[in-house]
Amino acid sequence: MSVVGLDVGNENCIVGVARQRGIDVVLNDESKRETPGMVSFAEKQRFLGVAGAASAMMNPRNTISQIKRMIGRPFSDPEMQEDLRLFPFSVTEGPDGFPLINVQYLGEPRQFTPTQVLGMLLSNLKSIAEKNLGTSVVDCVIGVPVYFTELQRRAYLDAAQVAGLHPLRLMHETTATALAYGIYKTDLSDTDPINVAFVDIGHASMQVCIAAFKKGQLKILGHSFERSLGGRDFDEVLFNHFATKFKEEYRIDVPSSARASLRLRSGCEKAKKILSANPIAPLNIECLMDEKDVKGVIKRDEFEELAKPILEKVRGPCERALASSKLSIDKIYAVEVVGSGSRVPAILKILSSVFGKEPSRTMNASECIARGCTLQCAMLSPTFRVRDFEVQDSFPFAIGLSWKGAAPETDGEEEVSSNNIVFVKGNPVPSTKLLTFYRSSTFSIDAFYAETSELPPNMSLRIATFTIGPFTPTVAEKAKIKVKIRLNLHGVVSLEAATMIEEEEVEVPVTKKDISKDDSGEKASAPTDDKPEDAAGVDSSSTEGPVKMETEAPKAEVKKKTKRTDVPVHEVIYGGLPQPELTKAVEKEYEMALQDRVMEETKESKNAVEAYVYSMRNKLYEKLQSYVTEFEREEMSARLQETEDWLYEDGEDEIKSVYTAKLAELKKLGDPLETRQREEELRGPAYRDLIY
Numbered sequence: 001m002s003v004v005g006l007d008v009g010n011e012n013c014i015v016g017v018a019r020q021r022g023i024d025v026v027l028n029d030e031s032k033r034e035t036p037g038m039v040s041f042a043e044k045q046r047f048l049g050v051a052g053a054a055s056a057m058m059n060p061r062n063t064i065s066q067i068k069r070m071i072g073r074p075f076s077d078p079e080m081q082e083d084l085r086l087f088p089f090s091v092t093e094g095p096d097g098f099p100l101i102n103v104q105y106l107g108e109p110r111q112f113t114p115t116q117v118l119g120m121l122l123s124n125l126k127s128i129a130e131k132n133l134g135t136s137v138v139d140c141v142i143g144v145p146v147y148f149t150e151l152q153r154r155a156y157l158d159a160a161q162v163a164g165l166h167p168l169r170l171m172h173e174t175t176a177t178a179l180a181y182g183i184y185k186t187d188l189s190d191t192d193p194i195n196v197a198f199v200d201i202g203h204a205s206m207q208v209c210i211a212a213f214k215k216g217q218l219k220i221l222g223h224s225f226e227r228s229l230g231g232r233d234f235d236e237v238l239f240n241h242f243a244t245k246f247k248e249e250y251r252i253d254v255p256s257s258a259r260a261s262l263r264l265r266s267g268c269e270k271a272k273k274i275l276s277a278n279p280i281a282p283l284n285i286e287c288l289m290d291e292k293d294v295k296g297v298i299k300r301d302e303f304e305e306l307a308k309p310i311l312e313k314v315r316g317p318c319e320r321a322l323a324s325s326k327l328s329i330d331k332i333y334a335v336e337v338v339g340s341g342s343r344v345p346a347i348l349k350i351l352s353s354v355f356g357k358e359p360s361r362t363m364n365a366s367e368c369i370a371r372g373c374t375l376q377c378a379m380l381s382p383t384f385r386v387r388d389f390e391v392q393d394s395f396p397f398a399i400g401l402s403w404k405g406a407a408p409e410t411d412g413e414e415e416v417s418s419n420n421i422v423f424v425k426g427n428p429v430p431s432t433k434l435l436t437f438y439r440s441s442t443f444s445i446d447a448f449y450a451e452t453s454e455l456p457p458n459m460s461l462r463i464a465t466f467t468i469g470p471f472t473p474t475v476a477e478k479a480k481i482k483v484k485i486r487l488n489l490h491g492v493v494s495l496e497a498a499t500m501i502e503e504e505e506v507e508v509p510v511t512k513k514d515i516s517k518d519d520s521g522e523k524a525s526a527p528t529d530d531k532p533e534d535a536a537g538v539d540s541s542s543t544e545g546p547v548k549m550e551t552e553a554p555k556a557e558v559k560k561k562t563k564r565t566d567v568p569v570h571e572v573i574y575g576g577l578p579q580p581e582l583t584k585a586v587e588k589e590y591e592m593a594l595q596d597r598v599m600e601e602t603k604e605s606k607n608a609v610e611a612y613v614y615s616m617r618n619k620l621y622e623k624l625q626s627y628v629t630e631f632e633r634e635e636m637s638a639r640l641q642e643t644e645d646w647l648y649e650d651g652e653d654e655i656k657s658v659y660t661a662k663l664a665e666l667k668k669l670g671d672p673l674e675t676r677q678r679e680e681e682l683r684g685p686a687y688r689d690l691i692y
């Protein structure tokens with residue numbers, strides 16, 4: 001069974017795998033540790049990852065990036081609209097109110113959902129892991145931003161299914177980082193926790209969490225985020241600066257051209273990185289637009305001045321995370337900065353002033369999420385042994401339930417508050433709540449977000465509607481229905497089970513073995529965190545106890561019997577793909593992947609023909625020279641030349657079998673020559689031996 005952790009970034013994706021000796025970040029086909037989160041659609045195939053990024057400049061309108069920004073968000077979301085302004089590809093509103101990505105693929109216009117495109121990225125990451133592990137990969141843990149809504153989490157799960165992956169957990173990125181930090185710490189105390197702030201600034205967003213570490217345990221005390229604050233915002237500041245400047249100096253309107261915009265944006269990103277280590281950075285782009293070469297420079301303090309409004313925003317999430325952890329800054333032991341977007345030096349200055357101490361960079365800033373996810377996967381996988389380490393995560397949103405009729409009773413200490421919040425903000429993940437309803441017939445429960453403040457703007461608050469029934473009470477007019485609501489490991493709300501509980505009085509003959517314990521029937525069980533209760537069904541409470549000495553004759557006795565019946569639950573989820581759509585998406589992905597593979601193999605067989613032409617031509621004048629006749633050499637050379645010409649003309653764009661046939665044809669002519677050379681060489685020394 002595979003143990004894999006995936007960090008899917010807006011810019012970079014990382015794949016971690018567990019091996020017996022530890023956690024490794026694996027290399028992609030281009031021997032890189034980071035794989036661009038890009039998919040490029042072309043005439044004959046798709047290009048994913050590094051190859052996708054390489055096509056971006058040539059094919060900007062059909063190359064999709066930052067899919068994480070679009071996943072599980074309605075088209076009308078103002079933040080989405082803001083993002084779309086900057087993307088070079090076309091996105092329109094689908095009939096369900098969610099975005100559709102429009103591309104030209106296989107020579108025709110096609111539309112894909114963000115879920116499908118994320119599925120493509122995930123399947124690329126899956127194949128990177130598979131190539132490295134040499135086995136098929138299904139189980140994994142995938143990082144998600146802590147601010148992801150139910151819809152976004154469900155879309156990730158759908159996309160994973162499209163890719164043929166089975167996530168054991170969608171793990172908050174900052175929690176994964178905290179795990180990667182804590183599990184290797186050997187000096188943790190049993191009693192006094194150390195509190196560490198983790199600040200992740202990526203390409204598009206910023207997340208902060210405060211974690212408390214004790215021996216064998218980490219607990220997230222609080223977190224916060226800014227959905228739109230990351231490296232790309234700094235690029236944008238530079239982009240606007242230079243676009244204005246170049247308009248004046250060169251009279252070119254960069255934003256009007258998708259390709260020029262992409263090139264300038266990428267030049268600005270480079271300049272920004274240079275400024276992280278140098279006081280000044282050049283920006284030179286040849287033939288940017290209208291055949292004009294542009295030149296510019298930017299100084300670090302100039303850049304910081306331009307970026308001031310963005311830098312100001314860094315403080316907020318740190319302060320909010322501190323507030324939710326209820327810790328004062330003197331209780332913070334260290335501030336760990338991760339995510340490559342945080343390499344802008346001015347950010348560190350702000351962090352020092354908020355936390356009152358120098359931030360540290362002891363972690364591998366680009367790999368910690370993938371490593372944490374891989375560790376979590378190893379911990380959840382039965383095939384791997386990992387040091388015992390408990391991860392207590394906390395949920396960022398308050399989730400409420402509503403129903404018609406009388407309020408339910410809750411089991412356990414925790415009350416459902418008057419506004420029906422079942423999972424408070426900061427609730428542990430996972431978590432299960434047991435509610436008891438008294439109802440005579442089918443009823444329904446709605447799950448919704450109970451607070452709007454930290455949700456994306458204009459978002460629907462509905463999560464799901466669960467319909468419980470039908471059931472027929474047999475004992476009383478109203479039956480007691482226990483409903484188990486779960487905030488699962490992915491941070492998704494689900495109704496796990498509904499059970500009708502009825503108590504009947506029945507006469508049971510008392511046998512020699514009797515009950516010594518008092519049977520009080522159904523016992524209230526406290527909210528459980530992960531262990532499921534006994535399977536529902538008929539559960540006689542007169543279980544066997546210790547044998548009691550019995551002298552009297554056996555007689556009948558009236559006993560209470562608890563009968564448990566599963567009640568069907570029907571759930572309607574708002575958003576996400578219905579199963580038939582998902583099945584279709586899985587099939588489509590399979591077809592597209594097949595097409596990519598066919599094209600890759602075609603390229604390989606074409607390359608094989610080309611390689612044969614070159615190597616045979618060399619051999620004819622070197623290794624084979626003294627073994628072939630003049631006539632044979634000329635004949636072979638002519639065939640090689642013919643083939644080379646063909647490769648550049650008629651044979652430029654053929655199907656695989658044509659190239660394989662071509663290679664076979666050449667080999668038919670060439671193999672006998674090579675065999676002759678080999679055989680004579682073998683005979684050679686022996687023959688010479690005879691002479692001397």
Ligand code: ATP
Binds near residue numbers: 201
């Ligand atoms: P997200 O976390 O938003 O999903 P991501 O995980 O892909 O995105 P990272 O890989 O952590 O993001 O960071 C990418 C960002 O870091 C880019 O904006 C990139 O320009 C920026 N970056 C990388 N190196 C440097 C550097 N030396 N100086 C400044 N910024 C840098």
Ligand code: K
Binds near residue numbers: 008009014
């Ligand atoms: K990343």
Ligand code: MG
Binds near residue numbers: 339
């Ligand atoms: Mg990231």
